[in-house]
Amino acid sequence: xxxxxxxxxxxxxxxxxxxxxxxxxxxxxxxxxxxxxxxxxxxxxxxxxxxxxxxxxxxxxxxxxxxxxxxxxxxxxxxxxxxxxxxxxxxxxxxxxxxxxxxxxxxxxxxxxxxxxxxxxxxxxxxxxxxxxxxxxxxxxxxxxxxxxxxxxxxxxxxxxxxxxxxxxxxxxxxxxxxxxxxxxxxxxxxxxxxxxxxxxxxxxxxxxxxxxxxxxxxxxxxxxxxxxxxxxxxxxxxxxxxxxxxxxxxxxxxxxxxxxxxxxxxxxxxxxxxxxxxxxxxxxxxxxxxxxxxxxxxxxxxxxxxxxxxxxxxxxxxxxxxxxxxxxxxxxxxxx
Numbered sequence: 001x002x003x004x005x006x007x008x009x010x011x012x013x014x015x016x017x018x019x020x021x022x023x024x025x026x027x028x029x030x031x032x033x034x035x036x037x038x039x040x041x042x043x044x045x046x047x048x049x050x051x052x053x054x055x056x057x058x059x060x061x062x063x064x065x066x067x068x069x070x071x072x073x074x075x076x077x078x079x080x081x082x083x084x085x086x087x088x089x090x091x092x093x094x095x096x097x098x099x100x101x102x103x104x105x106x107x108x109x110x111x112x113x114x115x116x117x118x119x120x121x122x123x124x125x126x127x128x129x130x131x132x133x134x135x136x137x138x139x140x141x142x143x144x145x146x147x148x149x150x151x152x153x154x155x156x157x158x159x160x161x162x163x164x165x166x167x168x169x170x171x172x173x174x175x176x177x178x179x180x181x182x183x184x185x186x187x188x189x190x191x192x193x194x195x196x197x198x199x200x201x202x203x204x205x206x207x208x209x210x211x212x213x214x215x216x217x218x219x220x221x222x223x224x225x226x227x228x229x230x231x232x233x234x235x236x237x238x239x240x241x242x243x244x245x246x247x248x249x250x251x252x253x254x255x256x257x258x259x260x261x262x263x264x265x266x267x268x269x270x271x272x273x274x275x276x277x278x279x280x281x282x283x284x285x286x287x288x289x290x291x292x293x294x295x296x297x298x299x300x301x302x303x304x305x306x307x308x309x310x311x312x313x314x315x316x317x318x319x320x321x322x323x324x325x326x327x328x329x330x331x332x333x334x335x336x337x
Contacts, residue, residue: 023091032118033092035060035157036070036101043088045103047072047081047113048308056113059308060120061157064130065150065260067307068122068158072101072115079111123307124154124162126265128257131300131317133332134185138241140253140319140330143300146184147256148174152193166259172201177228181237197228208255212247243328246321253298266306275337276303276314282335283316296321313337 011018011034012027019025022037039045039060048057048069056075061068086106093100098116127150131143151167152174160168173179175196183190202225209218220239224232239245268276283299290297300317318333 021090023089024093026094029092029094030118032070032120035120036092036118038157039070040088040090043086045088045090046083047077047111050307056115057121057308061122061153062305062308063150063153064125064127064147065263066122066124066154066158066162067305068120069307071119071121072113073117073119074098075113075115077111077113079109081105081111082109084108122158122162124263125306126260126263128260129300130302131319132184132302133300133317133334135183138182138329139332140249140298140321141179141182141240142184143319144249144252144256145174145179145182147260148179149184164259164262166255169200169204170256170259172196172198173205176201177233178224178237178240181233182240197225199225205252208251209248212251214245214248217245217248241327241329243323243326246328249328266303268306272314279314279316279335279337283318286333286335287318290318290320 011031015025015027015034018034018037021041022033025033025037036045039058045058048059050057056072056077058070058072059068060070081103082105084105086108088106089104091102093102098114099118101113101115102110103112104110127147130147131139132146133139133142135142148170151163152171155163155168155171163171175193175198177195177197180195202221206218206221209215209221217239220232220236224236240249267273280301283301287297287299298319300319302312302315302317304312304314313336315334315336317335320331320333322329322331
């Protein structure tokens with residue numbers, strides 16, 4: 001994957017594309033302004049007033065793995081943002097006093113933000129135990145697909161400096177066709193990316209299969225790398241959820257959790273922590289009950305963003321594996337206050 005996709009050189013080479021989203025943008029402006037244009041391209045700009053902060057913020061990249069915000073330094077807003085589902089057009093003006101961002105919400109509303117400088121504030125988090133169960137069936141594979149996609153977005157929008165060496169391999173698996181068979185989000189929310197079979201990513205999968213003694217999986221992966229046909233993709237995808245290959249999948253999940261554990265967990269106010277602790281106790285008691293019965297299971301959780309509260313309520317999920325004659329299925333048990 002071309003690392004320049006997230007670099008300044010790539011952005012300035014395509015300045016006309018960015019100017020269509022942020023009029024007044026010039027090549028000498030800092031990279032943050034080009035990234036601001038990306039937000040207006042999607043019409044998802046929303047100014048945020050952070051608790052205890054004077055500056056105006058706006059989300060850049062938000063997922064389980066990272067919270068990244070624009071910070072408009074020494075900012076003053078004229079007018080107000082309105083929650084409208086509409087196309088946004090924007091322009092930027094630079095003068096001796098700094099910058100002025102002018103936002104038009106499809107002619108229904110306008111507001112401006114004056115500021116002296118723009119920077120991006122980014123915090124990475126532990127995402128290995130995060131889970132969202134929007135689509136039924138083989139949910140343990142869908143969680144991997146979702147986590148691979150989170151890492152890919154972190155790389156695409158923030159660059160390799162925000163990824164570990166293992167994450168640079170994992171983000172390639174987000175585009176691996178057999179894994180893409182297990183979409184984690186409903187069809188209407190799915191954002192397609194081109195299929196890709198990256199040698200490094202396949203090498204990781206082959207080595208994982210070899211390390212757990214899964215010779216059939218290793219051989220099929222090598223065959224697919226040589227001939228990545230649609231038929232072979234379907235065959236390989238079906239192998240992922242067969243109980244004969246459970247050790248292979250479990251090792252990938254364990255690796256995902258291990259690398260993400262190097263990042264901090266989100267922290268919350270004391271009242272919220274006490275609330276979440278009660279939910280966790282419920283889930284932990286349930287998981288121990290399943291384990292005592294000899295049932296393999298995994299604990300997942302959903303939590304709100306740390307810096308900007310959203311509509312997500314804290315939940316914990318127990319994924320309990322259930323072996324059929326051939327396939328490895330699972331049941332999901334959800335716990336909340």
